[in-house]
Amino acid sequence: MSTGGAPLLAVEGLSMTFGALKAVQDLSFTVHDGEILGIIGPNGAGKTTAVNAISGTFKPTAGRVTFDGHLVTGFAPHRLAELGLVRTYQATTVYGTQTVRENCRRGAFLHLYPGFFDALISSAKARAMRAAVEKEIDRLLDWLGLAQFADTEARNLPYGVQKTLGMAIAMAARPRLIMLDEPVAGLSAEETDHVRDTIKRIRASGISAIVIDHNMRFISGLCDRVLVIHHGQELAIGTPAEVMSHPDVIEAYLGKGHAAATAKANHAAPGH
Amino acid sequence: MSPQAPLSLGAAPPRTMPGAGLLAISALAGAVLLAWPIVFQGSFLVYIATLVMQFSIGACSLQLIIRTGHISMSHQAFVGIGGYTSVILVMKAGWAWHFALLAAIAAPALAGAVIGPILLRLTGKYFVLVTFLFGEIVRLVFIDWQSMTGGSNGIFEIPKPYPWMNDPTAYYYVSLGFAVACVGFCIRLMRSEIGRAIDAMREGPNLTECAGVPVFRIKVVMFIIACGLSGVMGSLNAHMNNVITPGNYGPMESLNLVVMNVLGGMTNMAGAIIGAVFLIALPELLRGYVEWQRVFYGIILIVVMASMPGGMVELLARLRSRLTGREAHLASAVAAEGRT
Secondary structure, eight states, X not given: OOOSSSOSEEEEEEEEEETTEEEEEEEEEEEOTTOEEEEEOSTTSSHHHHHHHHTTSSOOSEEEEEXXXXXXXXXXXXXXXXXXXXXXXXXXXXXXTSBHHHHHHXXXXXXXXXXXXXXXXXXXXXXXXXXXXXXXXXXXXXXXXXXXXXXXXXXXXXXXXXXXXXXXXXXXXXXXXXXEESTTTTOOHHHHHHHHHHHHHHHHTTOEEEEEESOHHHHHTTOSEEEEEETTEEEEEEOHHHHHTOHHHHHHHHOHHHHHHHHHHHHOOTTO | OOTTOSSOOOOOOOOOOOOHHHHHHHHHHHHHHHHHHHHTTTSHHHHHHHHHHHHHHHHHHHHHHHHXXXXXXXXXXXXXXXXXXXXXXXXXXXXXXXXXXXXXXXXXXXXXXXXXXXXXXXXXXXXXXXXHHHHHHHHHHHHHOHHHHOGGGOBOOOOOSSGGGGSHHHXXXXXXXXXXXXXXXXXXXXXXXXHHHHHHHHHXXXXXXXXXXXXXXXXXXXXXXXXXXXXXXXXXXXXXXXOBOGGGGSHHHHHHHHHHHHHHOTTOHHHHHHHHHHHHHHHHHTGGGHHHHHHHHHHHHHHHHHHOTTOHHHHHHHHHHHHHOOTTHHHHHHHHHHHO
């Protein structure tokens, strides 16, 4: 997998308006192979809308999305998944009534489906694909520490484990880029650390990630670069350190007075 | 259950491999089905069983649509399109029945291909309402297109497909053959990877689409297949009854097919068959009490829906788990899910 060169995902001038509401305005960013990009912003800043516009849930009002050299603006989610761009949702992340293993099988549709007639007669091709996916799922469950829950129904799992399963389902599709919408919402600090480690391991296996959250501590401990969105627009983009010292970001997060105070403190020379 | 699912249709039961018990039950059922017209030769029961075969095709094909998360109230209209196509081609165009049957599959499938992509964009109660209206429109077409359909009087003196099928036993076996083929096809389809995707999309449409499943395309294809299969029931039923009238294909009759699925269990083909047996046999058993029929119907429906949201299949699963002492692993799972 190459690093550098052309970005895996390029978003240019993405806008999404609903009537008079400009939910996302002129957003541009890139994600390279093996990179984790964080998207952060206060509630209602347009983070999820931006992801929805990229992932085909909505057709963007304006802008271009390029994935792996293909122009994919407004593509339906299933076509993006075929190309290797898979997302998770904030709310619905697992199939509650199914076992962990069956959840993963459902995620692996692209690698299980041999074509209509092969599926219907359960041909040699269908059986070979099934065997290969079962092996892959075994590996995946082991890797994510879910093996002990393989035959447990998803709704009986602790919430934190369900979140991990949500990532396992996405991983079963064998993506090149995974978009995680608030993967740690509602998790304890310990569970949050676990999810962060999992995402780091996913990246270590060569998969890029976009992680959306409003928790600066979580995002800065995880991401290579961070995009801060405010009122649907880019406020800042850069490494976590750059972004966190950006006066506009501090102002948006902590208020105007704080920004001024911080700026003063930063500029305060030792002689004063 | 995802927030997108507007009607709770229940989750798929766990996928299991057929065990020895299931094989034994299938063998027993096969023996009963084959022996039925011999044991009850010349009895009304042969006719009832033939009717059950035909309605099993209708109920199981409807389940293909229901499993995708859409309760269609116009399925009997497609049965009617198949029936009229077959009868008109045999009687007015002089086609041999086997060719007319192919047309009776193609015509509703074509109608489904035209109307499906429009209707399937609706979900939940809106889909139910619009399919209800569509069923009514088709019924009105059957009434108003007098030159072709004979209007509200319908078409009389429909010949049997072949002269040898004047024998009710022969008709029974032919219907049994088609029922086994059609129901077998539905079962096979739902046990395949396509079936897995269908059950997944009902329980979490967004999540499924992100796994690369072309959700809408699969819904449309299932709708077309289901409509095509329903034509088999239409043709077999019309030629058996010797008469075809629009009254048999209205929304209320479509509701009957839905109720078969609800009663038996909507997430299991066996449920659709059990529902068909129940709803065809019951009115015949209650023939002496015509005025009470609908009351019994209503009571049974309410009891089943209130206490067994998974349908009668759930009741069987409960009984089985009690018998084998495996306390309610399967049954409670089905039951609990139905209530959420």
